Amino acid sequence: MNMPPASRPRQSPVLIAVVNYRTDGLVVDCLSSLAGEIETYTQARVVIVDNASSDGSAERIEDAIRNRGWSDWASLVRSERNGGFAYGTNLAIASAPAGFVPSFIWLLNPDTRVRPGALHALIGFMRAHPQAGIAGSLIEDADGIVWPYAFRFPSIASEIERGARLGLVSRLLRHAAVLRRVGERPTRVDWVSGASMMIRAGVLDAIGPLDEDYFLYFEETDFCLRANRVGWQCWYVPDARVLHIAGQSTGLTGKGAVVSRLPRYWFESRRHYFVKNHGRAYAVCADLAWMTVHAAWRLRRKLQSLPDPDPAHLLSDFLACSALRAKARNPRRPKDDPASIPAEMQVT
Incomplete structure (x- = not known):
């Protein structure tokens, strides 16, 4: 009124x-x-x-x-x-x-x-x-x-919760999960x-x-x-x-989002966040934590014949931009290649 x-x-x-x-x-x-x-x-x-x-x-x-x-x-x-x-x-x-x-x-x-x-x-x-x-x-x-939902700050514990995909782990680390129900x-x-x-x-x-x-x-x-x-x-x-209208641009979020492969800028942003705000040693620990539980998830998925919801080359792309490397290696294509620009910033 x-x-x-x-x-x-x-x-x-x-x-x-x-x-x-x-x-x-x-x-x-x-x-x-x-x-x-x-x-x-x-x-x-x-x-x-x-x-x-x-x-x-x-x-x-x-x-x-x-x-x-x-x-x-x-x-x-x-x-x-x-x-x-x-x-x-x-x-x-x-x-x-x-x-x-x-x-x-x-x-x-x-x-x-x-x-x-x-x-x-x-x-x-x-x-x-x-x-x-x-x-x-x-x-x-x-x-x-x-x-x-709102959010908690990412941490080593949240990387474990995110990568494990196991109900018991999520319950134990519920107060560390990035996604927070409000x-x-x-x-x-x-x-x-x-x-x-x-x-x-x-x-x-x-x-x-x-x-x-x-x-x-x-x-x-x-x-x-x-x-x-x-x-x-x-x-x-x-x-x-x-x-x-989430996901209408990048396809990375929103209902029914199907991601064939995560773009380089997502991995680079994640690396920059951890290194800048917590130091490289912490970032390395966060990377190792996620990769360890992700590897365990992949083994469990194979043993239990579970469907694979992950984007292609997720682990290798993650490693290419990991803080384990002194400098991130391009896992896909040059940053100025139009195909690497997120769809929020380009025509869909």
Whole structure:
């Protein structure tokens, strides 16, 4: 329900950052879902960064902004290169409109649709909880079904739980598993999905921007860990609902995802996360832990004639980018080969 201006609570400036690479249709749908929010939250501005799409995406987004009357609150910035999600997000934040100083930054994937009231719910929570530096929304899948999870930080124990695929191990290590089930109340968590992540500007002041050494994956995990280490809290806020069409781009997540082979950037991001945040010795231990239990799983699968759900060459690709090596070896193809670029950053 729209409130008359005199009755609206004081609003804090919010910059909404969206990164596009050849997904103009998704971006336009995301902007359309934001239009109603911004009618009642007039201190929000949206910056879309086009990561050098070269397919006309930027032009089509600009046309939609102009033709649908969104120019007062949405703008597009063209990047000279496709530097990945963290790079595009940092560029969006740095490209806030002149004189607009955001108190909060909301990261949104292009394949999201914002449910009514989500922006107000996130900002209301952040203003009521000054120690909350980061907040994530409840995520719905493409069918509107709630995905009731947030996350714990990866660790050696979580690598054992992830690789073992054994109920007994998962029960013993349930408090270490990365995937954490959450309920219907706001919950303090380790990290939340970058598909919908609200960040207090003071966090960026304290720890700096997202790490652009991540092309895709683990960048939000790393950011939340850095914030946690200087005292900022991260929360899951279920009153803010966002639909995320997960897996429509990469095929690595979402219902029915079938992955023929994991791309190099996933392994590189994982290695970078462990080495950067815990040191190479810890990263080596995490790698050895996963490889050991994964090998045990493969033996058990063979002995019990179980189906093989793993992507092709999983173990050899993992080893090629492992911290066991002084430098990661390319398990697939050059990084600048278009076929190695994740589909979030290319046409599907």
